[in-house]
Amino acid sequence: MNTKITRMLGIKYPIVLSGMTGISTPELVAAVCNAGGLGILATGDLSPDSLRESIRKIRELTNKPFGANVPLLIPGADEKAHVLFEEKVPVVNYSLGKGDWICQKVHEYGGKAIATVVNLRHAQAAERDGADALIVTGHEAAAHGGEAASLVLVPSIADSVGIPVIAAGGFGDGRGLAAALALGADAIAMGTRFMNTLESPVHSAVKEVSCVKTVHDTLYSDKVDGIPCRVMQSKGATRLIKGRFILIRALWTSRAAAKSYGLPWLKLAAGILLLAVAKGIGKAVALARLANAWGPMQQGMEYGDTENGVLMLGQVTGLIEDTPAVAQLMERIVSQARECSAALAEKV
Ligand SMILES: Cc1cc2nc3c(=O)[nH]c(=O)nc-3n(C[C@H](O)[C@H](O)[C@H](O)COP(=O)(O)O)c2cc1C
Incomplete structure (x- = not known):
């Protein structure tokens, strides 16, 4: 071509x-x-x-x-x-x-x-x-x-x-x-x-689920990881979207995220707090959501928990068999x- x-x-x-x-x-x-x-x-x-x-x-x-x-x-x-x-x-x-x-x-x-x-x-x-x-x-x-x-x-x-x-x-x-x-x-x-x-x-469970889901089985929300994001509909996704106390939870969840990014945890947590001061609470909440999404996404994509985890999946899943x-x-x-x-x- x-x-x-x-x-x-x-x-x-x-x-x-x-x-x-x-x-x-x-x-x-x-x-x-x-x-x-x-x-x-x-x-x-x-x-x-x-x-x-x-x-x-x-x-x-x-x-x-x-x-x-x-x-x-x-x-x-x-x-x-x-x-x-x-x-x-x-x-x-x-x-x-x-x-x-x-x-x-x-x-x-x-x-x-x-x-x-x-x-x-x-x-x-x-x-x-x-x-x-x-x-x-x-x-x-x-x-x-x-x-x-x-x-x-x-x-x-x-x-x-x-x-x-x-x-x-x-x-x-x-x-x-x-x-x-x-x-x-x-x-x-x-x-x-x-x-x-x-x-x-x-995980093979994610591949299997992507063969059966239709074009209607995903959702798009800015409450998944702080930026408008499409994921598969699942209990885990609903729980993440409806989650409360975002900033407080992020102080805990950012530990795992920091480890994965190869950053010192204090640097990441301080970054979230500094963002809240410099750019307003909205930006800090978005970054906090990113930290909170880390665990559920790992649970979905890496461990294959398609119900309680969160799976990134596009609408094209409906064409995949x-x-x-x-x-x-x-x-x-x-x-x-x-x-x-x-x-x-x-x-x-
Ligand atoms: C499992 C999965 C993980 C993804 N991870 C990222 C990511 O880490 N960063 C990113 O910018 N996009 C990520 N994406 C989005 C893709 O880069 C790409 O934009 C998207 O999949 C294209 O649409 P499609 O799924 O309809 O092919 C991910 C997509 C999937 C399916």
Whole structure:
């Protein structure tokens, strides 16, 4: 296939693995790269040292280009970004913050910077900041998709910027790939679909549940982790959303989160309190919700408790019925996209 993104990144297929915490591991990243796409390593739960090890592991498993994602909102993001620069990671994908400094550093060593955005204003700002491409995430997505659905968000942004767009949110098969290309995107990024593959490290109970859930079985709320977020409907999700005493609970829950981020707990707790003073209670509550969500998400994704845990899941789960190997999935998507566009040419 031949799009602006395949040419820019030197990949065979315009298919990207989204950075998913605990799931987009070196093994899954390398599997996607070796199958012709771009794998993006999730760095959310990695300390700077384990991040460096993960990058080296990817390089042992593939000689293809790969990426790594830094959510800028998460404490310790700057330190992780500097590891990516030192290791000269070919593609740095940033989200949830202003990334002009990331674009500058990545360009210095000849890498590419991709910003993840959920609305037009942020897309235009990222282009001004120097991003080489955008991942545009629609409402259907697992986790932090935007308010607008991909069907309208992708063309509206593709029409308004001069850099290539990678459509995310709701893509899981060849029909979706063909549709995204028709909407003006130059690639798709998939989270939920890649989460349910043989190489994905997620608990098998999560893969099984994603084969049976329908497009109606997720919910979207800003009370899950402080930013509008889509998760599977479950008792655990309802409990988290209705939870009270958010800030007080976070003093406790931030211990586990701090450990995972490789940060001293006091630094994280003090960060939440300082945010309350500097930016208002709303921002601090949002960060506190992030800390409170850590345990239930681990319970869901890592331990496979699909009832009491919290599972990030996109609406595309309703189109997923199997657990293929990554290479098999990607070949299937590409051949379905080709069939689809041939059939479409006849209809149109
Ligand atoms: C299990 C899971 C974990 C995720 N973790 C993160 C994350 O840590 N950071 C992030 O920015 N997005 C995360 N996402 C969202 C994906 O990066 C991506 O935006 C989304 O999955 C795309 O929509 P789709 O699920 O419809 O393919 C996660 C998604 C899933 C399914």
